[in-house]
Amino acid sequence: MTRKTVRIAMNGVTGRMGYRQHLVRSLLALREQGGLDLGDGTVLWPEPLLVGRREHVLKEMAERHGLDPVADVSTDLDAVLADDRVDIYFDAQVTAAREEAIKKAVAAGKHIYTEKPTATGLAGALELARLAEAAGVKHGVVQDKIFLPGLLKLKRLIDGGFFGRILSVRGEFGYWVFEGDWQSAQRPSWNYRSEDGGGIVVDMFPHWEYVLHELFGAVRTVQAQATTHIPTRWDEQGKPYEATADDAAYGVFQLEGGAIAQINSSWAVRVNRDELVEFQVDGTEGSAVAGLRNCRAQHRSATPKPVWNPDLPATESFREQWQEVPDNEEFDNGFKAQWELFLRHVALDEPWRWDLLAGARGVQLAELGLKSSAEGRRLDVPELSL
Known part of the structure; x- marks a missing residue:
């Protein structure tokens, strides 16, 4: 089996949902099972990069779960998005901070996976969907x-x-x-x-x-x-x-x-x-x-x-x-099940319908x-x- 790494910037994992469901019960659980078998001789290996404002909390979290408290932690979102090694941007921040961060991630060419609501208003939610489509990046919204x-x-x-x-x-x-x-x-x-x-x-x-x-x-x-x-x-x-x-x-x-x-x-x-x-x-x-x-x-x-x-x-x-x-x-855990489908969508271009336009319908x-x-x-x- 060939192991292929996918680097995922996770913004907002100090919150309850971002930490428990997305980090621990989804991506870290995938690592515990040996990665995501893509069925073509390749195993996708998620590498979380924890992003947020409270560096000491992020470092403690990284150490607790066997991640590198230096290489796998950042308080500088702009630097993270400028890193070519980062493939996916995930957002579990408070809603008011989400729209601007996703715009930056789309502009940087990152695939987008985000919690909802995707924006504070419909106009903003539709703009995110249009920007992502124009940029040609994959995009998904959690519908757990x-x-x-x-x-x-x-x-x-x-x-x-x-x-x-x-x-x-x-x-x-x-x-x-x-x-x-x-x-x-x-x-x-x-x-x-x-x-x-x-x-x-x-x-x-x-x-x-x-x-x-x-x-x-x-x-x-x-x-x-x-x-x-x-x-x-x-x-x-x-x-x-x-x-x-x-x-x-x-x-x-x-x-x-x-x-x-x-x-x-x-x-x-x-x-x-x-x-x-x-x-x-x-x-x-x-x-x-x-x-x-x-x-x-x-x-x-x-x-x-x-x-x-x-x-x-x-x-x-x-x-x-x-x-x-x-x-x-x-x-399986519902969040993890959808993460697996999104990762397969990114890696294999498999069909996916829970995109930013679907997120806009919720807004x-x-x-x-x-x-x-x-x-x-x-x-x-x-x-x-x-």
């Missing part, structure tokens, strides 16, 4: 949820015709994020300041766009209500601050083909479901409920016949009437969701093109 076991099983049901005609999709996402006064918050304070790019619409609507687009059909209209349920929170230094960004959003989406999706997103809800996110899909022939890992289904022929009678207690367990959808395969839906909430009306979602 469609690679999760629960949604992969749901897609198996869809592809097998289990649902018949899909009527509706109901999504519930969220959990209680502590305010930060008497218990520390699970999310950084900038998430709750709109001036810093925070807000649950900006964060989650890009996810819902690709989940709906990939599984059920393109979003054609959006009607949303965004709100800030918790107006005051406490930051990392224990100081109170005004939460200027929305922490909950309730959206209704009409999909191509006629199905209706309704998705609630909230950081101010206590969980009474099996997983932090669940989607119920109802069709003429069957229904299913999918979470991050599990999926349960109920076929038309096995659907019970409930009778509404509020005067008597329910005597049947509705949850027990659903059948667990089996794994039937081993599921578009978030932008229209906020506009819908502000204006109190349903809005059309135009089809995007470069």
